[in-house]
Structures are given as C-alpha cells and as structure tokens.
Amino acid sequence: MTDLAWLDAAVTGARPQVMAALLRYFRDLDRAEEAFQEASLRALKSWPQNGPPRDAVAWLIMVGRNVAIDALRREQKSETLPDEASLSDLDDAEGALVERLDDGHYRDDILRLLFICCHPDLPSTQQIALALRVVSGLTVGEIARAFLVSEAAMEQRITRAKRRVAEAQVPFETPGPIERSERLGTVAAMIYLIFNEGYSASGGDVHVRLPLCEEAIRLARLLLRLFPSEPEILGLASLLLFQHARCAARLDGDGAIVLLENQDRGLWNKALIAEGSALIDKAMRHRQPGPYQIQAAIASLHSTAERFEDTDWTQIDLLYSTLERLQPSPVVTLNRAVAVSKVRGAEAALAMIEPLAPKLSGYFHFFGLKGALLSEIGRADEAREAFDRAIALARTAQEAQHIRGHLDRLARGSRKEGASPSR
Numbered sequence: 001m002t003d004l005a006w007l008d009a010a011v012t013g014a015r016p017q018v019m020a021a022l023l024r025y026f027r028d029l030d031r032a033e034e035a036f037q038e039a040s041l042r043a044l045k046s047w048p049q050n051g052p053p054r055d056a057v058a059w060l061i062m063v064g065r066n067v068a069i070d071a072l073r074r075e076q077k078s079e080t081l082p083d084e085a086s087l088s089d090l091d092d093a094e095g096a097l098v099e100r101l102d103d104g105h106y107r108d109d110i111l112r113l114l115f116i117c118c119h120p121d122l123p124s125t126q127q128i129a130l131a132l133r134v135v136s137g138l139t140v141g142e143i144a145r146a147f148l149v150s151e152a153a154m155e156q157r158i159t160r161a162k163r164r165v166a167e168a169q170v171p172f173e174t175p176g177p178i179e180r181s182e183r184l185g186t187v188a189a190m191i192y193l194i195f196n197e198g199y200s201a202s203g204g205d206v207h208v209r210l211p212l213c214e215e216a217i218r219l220a221r222l223l224l225r226l227f228p229s230e231p232e233i234l235g236l237a238s239l240l241l242f243q244h245a246r247c248a249a250r251l252d253g254d255g256a257i258v259l260l261e262n263q264d265r266g267l268w269n270k271a272l273i274a275e276g277s278a279l280i281d282k283a284m285r286h287r288q289p290g291p292y293q294i295q296a297a298i299a300s301l302h303s304t305a306e307r308f309e310d311t312d313w314t315q316i317d318l319l320y321s322t323l324e325r326l327q328p329s330p331v332v333t334l335n336r337a338v339a340v341s342k343v344r345g346a347e348a349a350l351a352m353i354e355p356l357a358p359k360l361s362g363y364f365h366f367f368g369l370k371g372a373l374l375s376e377i378g379r380a381d382e383a384r385e386a387f388d389r390a391i392a393l394a395r396t397a398q399e400a401q402h403i404r405g406h407l408d409r410l411a412r413g414s415r416k417e418g419a420s421p422s423r
Contacts, residue, residue: 039064118186126161234283235293241276242299313342
C-alpha cells in the first residue's frame with residue numbers, strides 16, 4: 001500500500017474515535033493528543049510496509065494507548081514497554097483491547113466526546129474551539145478563520161480551554177440527560193462548524209472536504225436519535241442534508257467552483273433533498289422557529305427549485321430578514337444581500353453591505369460579493385480593487401481561481417468598450 005492520500009484520510013477519519021478512547025483512558029487532553037500524533041506517525045511508517053489493519057481505529061487506539069503508557073512509565077523512571085513490533089501487530093488483539101478499553105461503544109464515542117468538550121465550565125467560544133481541535137483535528141489556523149480571529153488569539157483560546165478542563169477536573173464520562181440538554185446548543189453549533197469546514201475548506205489543497213461533511217451529518221443524525229422532537233436539531237440535520245445534496249455539482253471536472261446558478265441540477269442528490277424536506281416539514285410543525293430551521297428553509301427553496309430562474313428570492317429575502325432578528329450577524333446580512341440583489345437590484349444590495357466593511361475586512365466572501373455587485377453596476381475599477389482583495393483573502397486555490405475569472409471578464413469587457421468602432 002503506497003497511497004499516502006488514503007493513509008492521511010484514514011488517520012484523519014479515525015481521529016474522533018481514537019481521541020475519545022484515549023481521553024476516557026488517560027483523562028488528559030494534552031496526553032491524548034500527543035498519543036494520537038505518535039500513533040499516527042507510526043501508522044504512516046508501518047501501514048505502507050505491512051498493509052493496513054482490519055480496523056484502523058482499533059490499531060490507532062492500541063498503539064496510542066501503549067505510547068502514552070510508555071511515556072508515563074518513563075516519567076516515573078520505571079521500565080519501558082516492549083518494542084513497538086510486539087505492541088502493534090495486527091492480530092485479533094486489537095479488537096479485544098478496544099472492547100476492554102471502550103466497553104464496545106467506541107464507534108459512537110464521538111458524540112459523547114462532543115458533549116464533554118461542551119462542558120458548561122468553559123465559555124461557549126472555548127467549547128466550540130476545543131471541540132473542533134480535539135474532535136475534528138482542525139488546525140488552529142483553520143479554526144481561527146472559521147471564527148474570523150487571528151491564529152494567536154485562537155491558540156490562546158484553546159490553551160485556556162485545555163487548562164480550564166484540567167483544573168476543573170472535568171469528568172470524561174457520558175453526561176446524563178439533563179447535562180446533554182443543557183449543552184445541546186453548543187454541540188449543534190460545533191457540528192455546524194465541522195460541516196462548514198468540509199463544505200468550504202478554510203485552507204489546504206482542496207476546496208471541499210467530503211469526510212468532514214459526512215461526519216457532521218452522521219453526528220447530526222446521532223443527535224436526532226437523542227432528541228427526535230427538538231425542532232432546531234431537526235432543522236440542523238435538514239440544513240446539512242440540503243447543502244450536501246448539491247456537492248457533486250459544486251466543482252467542475254477541473255476542480256473549479258461552479259456557482260449555484262450554473263450547477264447541473266441533475267447531479268443533485270434527490271434522496272438527500274427528500275430527507276431534508278421531511279425533516280424541515282416536521283420541525284416547522286412544532287411552530288418554534290430557530291436559526292437552523294430558517295437556514296434549512298432557505299436551503300429548501302434553493303434545492304427544490306427546478307431551475308435557478310424559479311428560485312423564490314422574495315421568500316428567501318424574508319427568511320433572511322427573520323434570521324437577522326433571531327441571530328444578528330454581519331455574515332447573515334451579507335447573505336441576505338444576495339437575495340436583495342435579485343429582488344431590488346445591485347445598488348440596494350451594495351448599500352446594505354457597505355456598513356459591514358469594518359467587521360468583515362478579513363472576510364473573503366465580503367469582497368467577492370462586493371466586487372460582483374460593483375461589476376454589475378459598471379464600477380469596474382472599484383470592482384477590480386474588491387476582487388484583488390478577495391484573492392488576497394482566498395483560503396483555497398479554487399476560491400482564488402474563481403475570483404480571477406471575474407477579473408478576466410472585467411478585462412474582456414474593458415477591452416471591448418475601448419475598441420474602436422469598425423467603419
């Protein structure tokens with residue numbers, strides 16, 4: 001086996017379950033992370049030579065546990081464990097060890113770990129940041145971009161969260177029904193951020209990270225099993241399904257971004273759309289509107305329109321207006337401006353987003369939309385400036401390429417206008 005991309009995907013995908021098991025065993029965030037990193041390095045060294053294990057999660061748990069125990073013994077000046085070969089062979093000991101270590105439930109331990117990270121002793125921003133780092137393995141930079149803050153600020157936030165968990169002696173056990181209910185909102189927000197990181201990556205070589213999208217949907221479905229009648233969890237699951245249903249049409253054959261208006265709707269996943277529709281219909285019957293339900297309703301209008309021209313932009317504008325009242329945010333207003341541009345024109349949308357500039361000065365999508373609106377009303381020089389700023393803020397090569405396409409169209413338009421009329 002030499003496919004390093006597969007190896008990386010396997011290790012990344014296994015991280016949540018492995019971290020959950022190591023945390024339960026050692027009750028130390030830093031030690032669990034160090035053990036996972038060392039186990040991952042050994043996997044990248046061992047698997048290409050010896051072949052992949054039957055259960056990558058079990059292998060990583062076993063090796064990580066042994067590494068951490070070895071480190072503890074060295075710290076206590078005790079004798080070390082036997083060599084790695086005798087610890088990490090790929091026989092049936094893996095499964096047996098995992099059964100003893102995790103009571104046979106490690107595959108669904110991710111949700112338990114999410115609730116632990118969302119402990120009320122931590123401020124909500126630290127809860128989500130810690131969960132994204134520990135559970136999903138996002139880099140500090142990726143989490144910082146998701147929160148629109150600097151890497152240094154996010155590093156401090158995560159460090160403080162870890163220290164607080166250690167000092168408070170937070171129990172690494174499954175919280176009871178009351179605690180789960182109290183932490184539900186933060187867990188839902190964390191799942192939403194995981195999905196967003198997969199749907200539009202905040203860094204790296206790929207624009208879409210499907211495993212993160214799929215993991216977020218799996219977690220949302222697990223939440224639904226715990227809270228089957230909670231309208232906002234129904235709305236969250238519906239929203240993720242609608243968004244993920246369009247995945248196959250979002251990039252072209254060369255990996256370039258395809259805007260909603262140009263997507264081949266025949267590639268959309270009709271089964272996911274139907275599932276999302278059923279969930280949002282069930283949520284709305286509760287008559288307790290919330291932000292996830294409203295976003296799901298917006299996504300439903302996009303997903304069920306047979307053609308882009310059939311999109312009900314007036315209704316989308318009204319839904320975003322409601323979302324602004326429930327969850328005020330410059331990003332929500334920016335998204336609403338797209339609907340406003342379709343209903344009342346680019347000038348009205350531009351007037352709406354201009355006051356957002358101070359808060360969104362480091363946000364790629366702000367300058368991308370601003371450039372598009374300026375271009376639409378013929379303010380080419382200002383549009384170029386906005387597009388240049390967007391390219392500088394692009395998080396992936398695909399985002400930068402997409403904006404360069406706008407600049408190329410502007411350049412072609414300028415050459416056409418400047419050409420002498422034929423005689």
